[in-house]
Amino acid sequence: MSIAEQDPNAAKVARETAGTETPRRWLGKSLNRVEDPRFLRGQGRYLDDIKLPGMLHAAVLGSPHAHAKIISIDTSKAEALPGVVRVVTGKDVAEHAAPLPSFGAGPIVQDMIAIEKVRHYGETVAAVIAENRYIAEDACDLIEVVYEQLPVVLDPVAAREEGSALVHEALETNTAYERTFSFGEVDRAFEDADRSVTANLYWPRSTGMPMDTNGAIGDYDPGTGVVTIHANSMNFTYFLWLIAGSLKIPAGKLRLVPVVAGGSFGSKFFMHKVPTFAGFLSMLVGKPVKYVEDRRTHITNNDHCGSDRRYEASLAFDDDGEFKALRISCIDDYGAYLQFGTGTHGNALSQIVGPYRIQHVEYSLAAVLTNKNQQGAYRGFGAEVSNWILERLVDLAARDLDLDRVEIRRRNLIPAGSFPYRTPTGNIYDSGNYQGVLAKVLEDVDYDHWVEYRAKARAEGRHVGIGVVASQERSVFSSTEFWFWFDDPQFTPTSSPESASVRIGPTGEIVVTLHSQSMWGNSPETVVSQVLAEEFDVDPASVVVNYADSQNALPGTGPGGSRYTVMVAGAVAGASSELKDKIRRIASDKLEVAEADLEFRDGGVGVVGVPDRHLMLADIAMTAYMFRLDLPPDMPSGLAAHCTYDHPLTTLPNADRSDLGIFYPFVGHAWHIAVIEVDIETGKLEFLRYAAVHDAGTIVNPRTLDGQVIGGTVQGLGTALYEEILYDDLGRVRNESFEHYHLPSSMDAPSITVGHQETPSPYTAYGIKGAGEGGRMLAPAIMSAAIEDALSPYGVTVTSLPISAEQIVEWATGTRSD
Amino acid sequence: MSDKRVVRVEVNGAWYDGLVEPRRTLSDFLREDLDLTGTHVACENGFCGNCNVLLDGETVRSCLMFAVQADGRSLTTVEGLAEPDGTLGRLQQAFHDNHGLQCGFCTPAMLLTAHEYLEAYPDGGTDEQIREAISGVICRCTGYQHIVESIRAAAGGGA
Numbered sequence: 004m005s006i007a008e009q010d011p012n013a014a015k016v017a018r019e020t021a022g023t024e025t026p027r028r029w030l031g032k033s034l035n036r037v038e039d040p041r042f043l044r045g046q047g048r049y050l051d052d053i054k055l056p057g058m059l060h061a062a063v064l065g066s067p068h069a070h071a072k073i074i075s076i077d078t079s080k081a082e083a084l085p086g087v088v089r090v091v092t093g094k095d096v097a098e099h100a101a102p103l104p105s106f107g108a109g110p111i112v113q114d115m116i117a118i119e120k121v122r123h124y125g126e127t128v129a130a131v132i133a134e135n136r137y138i139a140e141d142a143c144d145l146i147e148v149v150y151e152q153l154p155v156v157l158d159p160v161a162a163r164e165e166g167s168a169l170v171h172e173a174l175e176t177n178t179a180y181e182r183t184f185s186f187g188e189v190d191r192a193f194e195d196a197d198r199s200v201t202a203n204l205y206w207p208r209s210t211g212m213p214m215d216t217n218g219a220i221g222d223y224d225p226g227t228g229v230v231t232i233h234a235n236s237m238n239f240t241y242f243l244w245l246i247a248g249s250l251k252i253p254a255g256k257l258r259l260v261p262v263v264a265g266g267s268f269g270s271k272f273f274m275h276k277v278p279t280f281a282g283f284l285s286m287l288v289g290k291p292v293k294y295v296e297d298r299r300t301h302i303t304n305n306d307h308c309g310s311d312r313r314y315e316a317s318l319a320f321d322d323d324g325e326f327k328a329l330r331i332s333c334i335d336d337y338g339a340y341l342q343f344g345t346g347t348h349g350n351a352l353s354q355i356v357g358p359y360r361i362q363h364v365e366y367s368l369a370a371v372l373t374n375k376n377q378q379g380a381y382r383g384f385g386a387e388v389s390n391w392i393l394e395r396l397v398d399l400a401a402r403d404l405d406l407d408r409v410e411i412r413r414r415n416l417i418p419a420g421s422f423p424y425r426t427p428t429g430n431i432y433d434s435g436n437y438q439g440v441l442a443k444v445l446e447d448v449d450y451d452h453w454v455e456y457r458a459k460a461r462a463e464g465r466h467v468g469i470g471v472v473a474s475q476e477r478s479v480f481s482s483t484e485f486w487f488w489f490d491d492p493q494f495t496p497t498s499s500p501e502s503a504s505v506r507i508g509p510t511g512e513i514v515v516t517l518h519s520q521s522m523w524g525n526s527p528e529t530v531v532s533q534v535l536a537e538e539f540d541v542d543p544a545s546v547v548v549n550y551a552d553s554q555n556a557l558p559g560t561g562p563g564g565s566r567y568t569v570m571v572a573g574a575v576a577g578a579s580s581e582l583k584d585k586i587r588r589i590a591s592d593k594l595e596v597a598e599a600d601l602e603f604r605d606g607g608v609g610v611v612g613v614p615d616r617h618l619m620l621a622d623i624a625m626t627a628y629m630f631r632l633d634l635p636p637d638m639p640s641g642l643a644a645h646c647t648y649d650h651p652l653t654t655l656p657n658a659d660r661s662d663l664g665i666f667y668p669f670v671g672h673a674w675h676i677a678v679i680e681v682d683i684e685t686g687k688l689e690f691l692r693y694a695a696v697h698d699a700g701t702i703v704n705p706r707t708l709d710g711q712v713i714g715g716t717v718q719g720l721g722t723a724l725y726e727e728i729l730y731d732d733l734g735r736v737r738n739e740s741f742e743h744y745h746l747p748s749s750m751d752a753p754s755i756t757v758g759h760q761e762t763p764s765p766y767t768a769y770g771i772k773g774a775g776e777g778g779r780m781l782a783p784a785i786m787s788a789a790i791e792d793a794l795s796p797y798g799v800t801v802t803s804l805p806i807s808a809e810q811i812v813e814w815a816t817g818t819r820s821d
Numbered sequence: 822m823s824d825k826r827v828v829r830v831e832v833n834g835a836w837y838d839g840l841v842e843p844r845r846t847l848s849d850f851l852r853e854d855l856d857l858t859g860t861h862v863a864c865e866n867g868f869c870g871n872c873n874v875l876l877d878g879e880t881v882r883s884c885l886m887f888a889v890q891a892d893g894r895s896l897t898t899v900e901g902l903a904e905p906d907g908t909l910g911r912l913q914q915a916f917h918d919n920h921g922l923q924c925g926f927c928t929p930a931m932l933l934t935a936h937e938y939l940e941a942y943p944d945g946g947t948d949e950q951i952r953e954a955i956s957g958v959i960c961r962c963t964g965y966q967h968i969v970e971s972i973r974a975a976a977g978g979g980a
Binding site: 035040048052137298523707709710740742752 | 913956
């Protein structure tokens with residue numbers, strides 16, 4: 004099959020890094036992370052650890068109502084409190100600022116402080132800038148706001164009906180977007196198939212909930228007019244220049260400084276409100292202002308809830324278990340605003356058929372606005388939900404056919420010889436060996452043993468269940484998922500590159516600058532150090548990594564959609580290639596041998612096969628910087644190279660959107676198997692075994708990859724079993740602290756065996772695929788399957804999450820104890 | 822605001838004096854007044870344990886204590902775990918060797934909580950005991966498994 008042209012620069016990088024004749028020296032090893040020591044010593048320098056001279060502190064007053072007109076705000080008592088510098092309301096925003104950025108269509112306007120009305124509980128209605136946070140919070144309590152409550156829109160189905168109250172009057176409806184995509188001949192496939200199953204499924208609103216909340220320090224310099232904002236966002240060069248628009252300043256006067264983040268999981272992806280807000284407050288008072296969300300504000304007002312979806316979904320299949328067609332209809336409760344448009348469904352369409360040979364797909368979406376905190380990104384970005392839907396349908400089909408759940412999946416897997424494989428939506432899967440991953444996980448877990456164990460346990464009246472699920476893990480978005488929804492999109496980005504600058508200083512040390520992100524729990528410094536070690540054969544711990552601020556940055560996108568390792572490896576490899584060419588020329592001159600006879604080894608360059616003919620990088624670098632007349636005649640001084648590495652393989656959607664193009668093509672594959680025992684008296688789960696096997700292409704660092712798999716899996720267990728943001732009848736959040744929003748603890752998490760298979764991507768540097776989200780894509784499906792299996796005597800079908808202990812007891816005993 | 826009080830505490834072996842409002846939390850006192858920002862605050866109401874420090878050798882939630890309550894007492898924070906030259910302590914090294922951290926935000930509290938545990942169970946105990954010991958500290962990144970392995974490895978080194 005012919006696949007569209009690969010980006011030429013990326014193709015060169017892929018070609019140069021594909022070599023597997025010699026074993027890799029540094030890639031693929033479980034090296035200790037170079038990021039670790041400063042965090043282990045408590046020297047992480049997170050946002051709230053930073054103090055600037057003269058810095059003031061802000062706190063916000065959140066709305067106690069989900070939907071209300073703001074009639075008046077009396078700030079006089081707050082302003083009179085000693086230590087208060089300024090009280091800020093929507094009036095200031097209306098006068099001095101513009102709305103926050105949004106990629107949703109239509110008049111859905113969000114301001115950093117609500118102006119005329121509030122649209123969700125916790126939405127900011129005022130802020131106080133004070134000498135310290137204590138005073139700022141005291142003063143918030145003294146602000147008097149008169150509201151006129153409006154009818155609350157909470158049910159996304161009712162919100163679509165005529166006569167519903169409107170979240171955004173200017174939109175004239177609460178359905179912000181509605182469309183059906185059809186790929187193949189879905190109706191005919193359903194008619195022709197022997198059977199089908201249909202399920203109504205609900206995925207609850209939860210959130211990434213990092214330990215470090217979103218924060219920023221604005222630092223306006225009245226002299227130059229430059230607004231410097233230190234922030235723990237994940238993306239600094241992608242779209243954060245839009246902040247300048249909100250602040251009504253020229254983008255060149257905005258300087259965003261990356262600050263380490265204590266976790267994101269999506270909640271700091273394109274995080275714009277908090278940095279804009281801190282910048283705005285600083286401009287109002289002409290001094291640095293720090294604003295860090297407290298936990299309550301993070302839960303009620305962080306703009307980063309995950310998906311909240313009601314589905315009707317059907318799978319058509321034949322009597323022999325062969326899948327034929329998939330039909331999915333979804334109503335998604337996006338909350339009060341629509342900052343990313345419906346990108347979280349575009350994401351799902353990249354791997355909507357999973358690892359299976361399904362040819363016909365219909366996908367309908369209604370994106371609905373309600374009076375809730377809006378959706379943003381959460382690990383999986385919507386594809387974790389669609390995978391749960393697909394795997395639920397597959398389990399139902401297996402039950403319908405009385406066919407083993409492994410066997411039905413095995414029969415439908417895309418064969419190993421068919422890559423690159425074009426899926427019905429147009430996205431491709433670059434490479435894979437799904438049968439290999441399945442065989443490995445069955446062997447690792449000794450599946451037959453557990454099947455026998457389950458039979459014996461059931462005979463003893465115990466409730467043991469096995470879950471077996473598969474997932475694709477698409478990686479490296481190209482941005483089209485945000486706009487292919489529209490026939491006439493207003494803004495059609497297709498460039499989502501990553502850049503790296505590699506400098507070898509006069510003394511031979513390598514310093515690399517990254518251009519889009521802060522470190523937030525991923526391992527960017529370890530990744531680039533291992534790549535540079537691979538290229539130059541230097542000690543990875545000797546590599547120095549820093550992060551450019553936005554005024555000094557080359558094009559970049561930042562992490563998200565499991566893209567960073569793939570993309571930064573490509574950028575570093577590209578820059579290294581250029582530097583290595585120059586170093587080879589200098590060394591060839593000095594050693595008087597042909598460039599082809601040189602190799603990078605032992606921290607320098609040597610003649611192949613001649614151990615003592617070798618120059619250290621420091622020798623070459625000093626010449627490059629200080630001895631121009633010793634360099635080849637046409638060569639400029641210095642050893643620095645910059646590479647902007649574009650998405651290696653992406654194409655445009657077609658006009659009628661029957662083909663969405665290639666937009667998420669580096670696709671990993673995974674299987675998880677869990678064996679659990681359920682106590683039907685208490686609903687408590689015990690893990691007897693949990694095994695995962697992932698294929699993420701070439702592995703940079705097996706242990707950090709294990710960390711992503713295990714961490715993502717436990718986060719997915721939280722989604723499956725515990726986590727849901729609960730609203731009362733008035734739209735107030737009922738669980739706005741960790742007391743009632745339960746995160747998995749060490750006692751809830753299983754011990755997980757992680758195995759790997761490596762099927763390199765033909766398109767990326769070294770064949771790497773992204774792997775930051777897979778665990779969370781599988782865990783909800785596996786818990787649903789395992790619990791359903793354990794409770795099979797009671798005929799249970801899991802159709803909604805989270806599956807609470809109370810729910811389990813009710814299923815098994817018919818009584819409810821909450 | 823009520824009158825300020827003098828607080829005198831020993832932190833990591835050195836004595837510090839402070840003048841604080843009675844309502845000032847111990848975590849704010851450590852972080853803002855003493856510039857010991859290794860202690861992190863994540864929920865401010867005692868559920869996540871990310872602010873744990875050792876008070877006379879026992880873990881406490883520094884967000885739930887007032888600085889004045891620590892008057893005259895001895896504290897250990899994460900800054901006290903490494904050697905003065907920055908060399909990682911045994912537990913820190915075990916976390917480094919076993920990938921016991923990702924974003925690093927809960928790490929100081931995990932280290933101090935594990936430190937307390939290993940004082941009581943120098944041989945490391947069972948995985949179940951380790952998991953129970955750290956169950957009051959929430960980590961959102963790691964899924965805990967590599968933390969458990971780190972603590973066990975530190976015990977193997979003779980904690």
